[in-house]
Amino acid sequence: MSDSAMNEKYDPAAVEAKWQQGWAERGTNRVDLRTAPRPFYTLMMFPYPSAEGLHIGNVFAFTGADVFARFRRLQGFDVFEPFGFDAFGIHTENYALNVGANPAQLTPRSVANFRRQVRRVGLMLNWEHEVDTTSPEYYRWTQWIFVQLYKHGLAVRKKAPVNWCPACQTVLANEQVIDGFCERHGDTRVEQRLLEQWFFAITKYAQRLLDNLDWIDWSDTTKMAQRNWIGRSEGAEIDFALADDPTRRLRVFTTRPDTLFGATYMVLAPEHAWVESLTTLAQRPAVMAYRERTAKMDVVSRRAVKEKTGVFTGSDAINPATQERLPIWIADYVLAEYGTGAIMAVPAHDERDFEFAQVFGLPIRRVIANDGERADTPLAAGYAGPGRLVNSAQFDAMDAEQGKRAITEWLRAQGQGTARVQYRLHDWCVSRQRYWGPPIPMIYCDACGIVPVPEKDLPVLLPEVEDFRPNASGVAPLARVETFYRVACPQCGQMARRETDVSDTFLDSAWYFLRYPSAQRGDVAFDPELTKKWLPVDMYIGGNEHAVLHLLYSRFLTMALHELGLIPFEEPFKQFRAHGLIIKDGAKMSKSRGNVVSPDSYIEQYGADVFRLYMMFLGSYQEGGDFRDEGMTGVRRFLEGVWRVVREHEPKRDVAEVLLRATHKTIRKVGEDVEALRYNTAIAAMMTLLNDVKRHGPANRWVSEALVLMVAPFAPHIAEELWEAMGHATSIFDARWPAFDDAMTRDAVVELAVQVNGKVRGRIQVAADDAEDVVIAAALADSGVHAAIAGKPIKRRVVVPGRLVSLVV
RNA sequence: GCGAGAGUGGCGGAACUGGCAGACGCGCUGGACUUAGGAUCCAGUGGGCAACCGUGGGGGUUCGAGUCCCCCCUCUCGCACCA
DSSP, rough: HHHHHHOOOOOOOHHHHHHHHHHHHHTTTOOOOTTTSSSEEEEOOOOOOOOOOOOOOHHHHHHHHHHHHHHHHHTEEEEOOOOOEOOOSSHHHHHHHHTOOOOHHHHHHHHHHHHHHHHHHHHOOOGHHHHHHEEEHHHHHEEEEOOHHHTTOEEEEEEEEEEETTTTTEEEEEEEEEETTEETTTBBBBBEEEEEEEEEEEGGGGHHHHHHHGGGGGGGHHHHHHHHHEEEEEEEEEEBBSSOOTTTTEEESSGGGGGGGGGEEEEOOOTOHHHHHHHTTTHHHHHHHHHHHHHHHHHHHSSHHHHHHEEEEEEEETTTTTTTTEEEETTTTTTTSSTEEEEOGGGGGHHHHHHHHHHHOOOOOOOOOOOOOOOOOOSSSSOSSOOOOSSSSTTTTTBHHHHHHHHHHHHHHHEEEEEEEEEOEEEEEEEEEHHHHSSSOOEEEETEEEEEEOOGGGOOOOOOOSSSSSSSSSGGGGGGGOOOOOOHHHHHHSSEEEEEEEEEOOHHHHHHHHGGGGTTTTSSSOOOHHHHOOOOOOOEEEGGTTTTTHEEEEEEHHHHHHHHHHSOOOBSEEEEEEEEEEEEEEEOOTTTTOOOOHHHHHHHHHHHHHHHHHHHHHHHEEEEEEEGGGGGHHHHHHHHHHHHHHHHHTTTTOHHHHHHHHHHHHHHHHHHHTTTOOHHHHHHHHHHHHHHHHHHHOOHHHHHHHHHHHHHTTTTHHHHHHHTTTTSSSSGGGOOOOOOOOGSSSSSSEEEEEEEETTEEEEEEETTTTOOHHHHHHHSSSSSHHHHHHHHOOEEEETTTTEEEEEOO
């Protein structure tokens, strides 16, 4: 090593600029997708490019994915690490509305800014496969997928309630409704409206989406969230004949058929189709008023827990078990969209029914009791726990679980009911009465009905319009653009009308990973050969805020496309790992707290390598951590130390035995940790090795190279610079992860703690392979141990190899 | 309310299937080098004079518990009238 090189100081800005340019020029990150022998596809969640620029959370997410990708690359894989922009959607549009800009003009600027910032982080990206969901080359295929789903009956049109702001004259997303009022017109109450919308039939796949969770390799927290979201319940559907017309039977869903004898009234959702026909003349005004009131209420506050309300319809049904008359009520605590939209109410064993019965003075009859409890003990609240059936005729004394099966079977035998599985998952509403999205590729013709836009006519271009704002006309922005919606029917040629809604952003992001490998193909959505070779994605790393929507939609779409024969797999991501959340100085970053920090200034001040390394060090990657400016100092010192130690190494020298062993151990530990995304402890291990080099050094070439290779995934620029300084002409990322010798990771002599009655009384040095009695003898010979035993007989001896000896006297 | 996760030094955080609590880093203290340093390097650093005590609190299992079991408290994140 020359003197000049030795004296060179670590200058992150210079090193990083040099290598970012070097990688671009050399094409270091490029991978030939057709010929690569060991494909490995890593995916990070593509960002929505906000005008505010890159957020620390983005960089944390990207860096964690990049570390893993670079690690795989060093293991010899051909790593494909693409990037793109999820630039359509309501966020961009709302921001544009706020600043008075047009999203079509604002988005390209935001994307360019994001691209600049992302480049500065030094990710191993394949920019030649970039996608942007707002480009016609991309959304052409989003629309194409829509058409494919439509042709196979998976995209359907039906009515659904939506939030409607009378002031905006437009539909709002749930997040835009604040306590029942419009986010932009604080004094305007949001209403519920029933509109025709496009839905994707995700519920058809509910069971499969659930079943596959048993085998896909995903973070448990994510799988748990999906299970809850899909919400499978087992129960029964039961028919209740109407008292006045036994030929009509009202169907309910219940998970507690065992409590059938305790049903004392029934409740319909206000929107239930039978409400009008069941309402008697006398009750009509009250029922209609109630119905109107709930219909006006916005979707969000309707769901908020509150006092029970409801109205009696005037009609009764017959309990098939007791033959009693049950009054039929309507109440908004019963939801139209779940089960059959009607319930049998068992106040004794359901909290909500109990509350309702209390308010309206309805009878409460107990049918489940614990052993030794009297069947007529009054209840203070609905009891939903286990027990035995009481007041239930021939089913008395049966365990509740057994009773569920027995009563369902008894109902089935009489044609009054049947076992049934329900899911809380709803079909995916993809219609948005908005401007900034891909137009839904459908045409309505008076003669032919719904006609999909022929594939040759795709994309349906989103017209650039001045007037993209929602306004008083009361319809989607595109419905005001006559040149857009007036179109000839593709089937009959008659004048027809285009769909003027755009599709949900989540549709754009539900398939982007399928597009990346084929991003350069203009003629197909996904090249069959590339898709087969690269997909499913090997490792997907992203935030758990997308656990249910994005990740579930992606799984659904993949399943659907698989069933349509378009792709050869049904699960999109072999592995998914959720990273944690970054907080700042102990609190969540938010504008109102004023603790939002931009990655730019840190990268400016410390360099990308220090910044990356710190983010990976500040806490557990999968749990998140606390970002504190002071923490940056430690990792900066570490990189400076690596710089110095590597530059001062003595190429041919034999290193001390301890250092040699320490290096083998570190290689093993860092490899295992990175594999499991335990980045913080991997870095701690490297710091320990650096301390060892300082103490027992200098390092030789092998130790230096190992250290630099291990640092490389985290701090790629400095690693390249040092690699080059060591005389390598090619990129460090074309080198191989260092190998360790297993024997060298195990110490021949180990120190054991010796406990007497649970307290450490001495320490002994023994050979790792010493027999138990040898170890015990050594333990007894220790003076501290000897004193603690004080001549008492030893009742018990435990030897844990490599750990400790425990003696009981 | 339901579901999931977490409470460990002054701080961020380690601790594999129960096995020497506090790795690693920040900060702090002392020292070295310096005209000087908020630069760098070295050493020390849970509490207590000690026996000992220490992982939110209280019980328990065990030779041994941060880790397992029961009860309670606090916080974070999801979902929220799903029958």
